[in-house]
Amino acid sequence: MTQSLLALNDLHVTFSTRRGLVEAVRGVTLSLGEGEMLGLVGESGSGKSVTGFAITRLLDAAGRVTAGDIRFRGQEITRISAGDFRHLHGAAMAMIFQNPRAALNPIRAVGDQIADAITAHKRMPRDQARAQALELLRAVQIRDAEKRMAAYPHELSGGMCQRVMIAMAISCNPALLIADEPTTGLDVTTQKVVMDLLTGIAAERGMATILITHDLGLAARYCRRVVVMEQGRLVEEAEPKTLFHAPQHPYTKRLVAASPTASSRIADLVPEEERGRQFAAPVAPRPQPAPGTPPLLEVQKLAKRFDQGAAAVADFSMTISAGESVGLVGESGSGKSTTSRIICRLIDPSEGEIAFEGQSIGHIPARDFHRSLFRKDIQIVFQDPNDSLNPRFTAFDCIAHPLLRLGGMRPGDALRQRVEECAQRVGLGIELLTRFPHQLSGGQKARIGIARAIACRPRLLVLDEPTAALDVSVQAVVLQLLDRLRREDDLAFLFVSHDLNVVRMMCDRTIVLQNGRIVEQGESRTMFDNPKTAYTRELVDAVPHIEPGLAAFAT
């Protein structure tokens, strides 16, 4: 490692947008040795991906390297011709992208795509290229590799697509591999398998790797050196251990605090010096319900079958008492979203009983439930704050809509007061109420989604991955907000999430689903500390931790 493989020197990248020039990367200097694995961590807008794309010259047409240089094997590569760069692409440096399914050509068999990547750099007959592609599919541990050669991306799972992508990237044994959020959007167990595979292959073939991620835990688990970026600048560079135990830069401190870990509590998510305001007013402990009162929600033997297919949910029973927070976890396809949608009566169950405060609501068709008196008692916060808001409604309209439809209010001063009160409770500035969703940030949109859900003072809030699309620092604030609202209003939560650390913090009890059936349930902390079933243990083990003892290096 005498000479570095890659060296960035004061790199600047600028995008020309409608609102003028925007500098996305402002002076990044870093170097990477042969075979080294570097973590590049930051939140959205930090410039981490742009740095990656600048290195491989895959920036959008609007983006340009305006200053600084990139040296690859000692050669300056920002000014070489497109034709010369083509010989580097794939052969010397390759990328693995976020969203693997979109990154593959949807109408070309995956075997052909890998063969294309091989023949781009080596002259060989098609048969031979396909034989090599098959070898690569075996190398990335795809089962039935022969059959999968002819498969199209839509026929493969996300994890499988990412393996194909890895096979393409390593097809010509590049010296540098840049993985841009390679496992974002994949299940936690799939994430572990894909990351283990990726690091294993990189180590075996001596490829230097840059892992671009928003997940500190992931970077800590797999990289020896981690670089933190904020607003286009490098703010800190250290070994994971040092970074997490003695972060120097205020931004790193905030980021480390906001990343939920197995032991963190809601209050820990904001660094000590910034705490105080939110938790000023302690809330009185919840009074015990009088004996004999029915639980807030009681679900019995719920089942859902979509036409002909296997049951999406089967034999699902649970109760939630008033003010309780229950987590629902599982991988994609486990039926957690279906269950939550049945409970908030957006779809009909095939079998089973749902009772709300002792009254059966399961028999009311989902189509008519909006007329039921219980509609305003059960509200939902959706996963994607961007797509779940009407783009033609202002923030005010969004929050006022349920009040008009369900709360029986009329437009006027009372409504305005109520909407403003809701906005204040979720920490949304009154001046933002006139804006449309596209004029707001992700965190602000999430707040609107929450304000809309609590506007009618529901008793049960179903939260479907409410923070999955948010950055960790925003997630921290939103989680704290939700927790405070729950205490203040004695709200019950059904919290659907794939993030075990978040569920552990937010929920008193947790239910683990697999293939539509309950695998295990119990008090959150106890269950995750001592899982009884193999599946729960697998889930818990797959979560990347940043604790010193658990930070096992894969390479």
Place this chain on the structure above:
Amino acid sequence: MPALGATVIRAGRRFLSSLPALFGVLVFTFLLMRVLPGDPAVFFASGPNAGKEEIEIIRKQMGLNKPVPEQLMLYLYDVGSGNLGRSMMTGQLVTKDLRERLPASLELTFTALLIALVTAVPLGVLAALRPGSIIDHGVRFFCALGVCVPTFVSGLLLIYVFYYLLGLAPDPTGRVDIFASLPPRRTGFLLIDFLFAGDFDGWWAAFRQLILPALSMALFVVAPLARITRASMLVSLGSDFVRTARSVGLPWWRVVVTYALRNAILPVITIAGIVFSTMLGANVLVEKVFSWPGVASYALDALLSSDYAPVQGFVLLMATVFVIVNLLVDILYGIADPRVTIG
């Protein structure tokens, strides 16, 4: 190949499910013709001063004195047994007229669509490769021109330039020179029939007759095809999988053709199907300008003379063609895109 069999079965089912729509078209056109002003009996009486009695006799002959529901039942029975009625204009069976004239229209439309596609797709791709450049603006200008100029104007212009000024084209009347001998009829498509007969001089003559009307039709539809190619090519070029293709160092042409264009062509197939069905029926103006013996000008003449049977037959024919073309488009789409299964 089981997949192909499944496609055929699904295509068949799809066709069957469009039969009710065809039936609706049949009834609707029939009623529409009865509602429109104009009495065919008056029209086909011996002269303007034909007596009331004579007209009554003709009405009786034509069955127009019967109540409309009964007329409809009779008509449906006839259509069911393959009889579309007799044209008062030509005195021939409508089925015979249409069979003679449809190949002329189809040949013209196919050629025009082919010319349009061959022009529009490269133009769209060029425009998409350099958005905002001179080429892009040039393509936009050309497309706007094609849409703005009505087909009969561009047709007349083409005739003026290539026939009158330059003398390159033959005189614009019909499919072949009236003195030329026709090849034995096999498909009705002259270009194909001449090839079968091995008559290359005849083929060349027919081709020369065909090229001007086809061009003026093509000009009109280049715009939508080029615009859709450009738009979907832009989406394709900006997609993640094209970035992937570049990231592994595929040659430029391979990225553009194999990765971007093959994906971008899918919506173009859909639009081409719609454009084809529209052209076939709507380009009556071109057929008129070039005296082309097609179905559209036949239907227009029939409509003007209140000749019910040919108009009804024509509408039914168009509806059927539309259904078939849509079916073909769906099948093509299914072949081109493995994600789609038609159903």
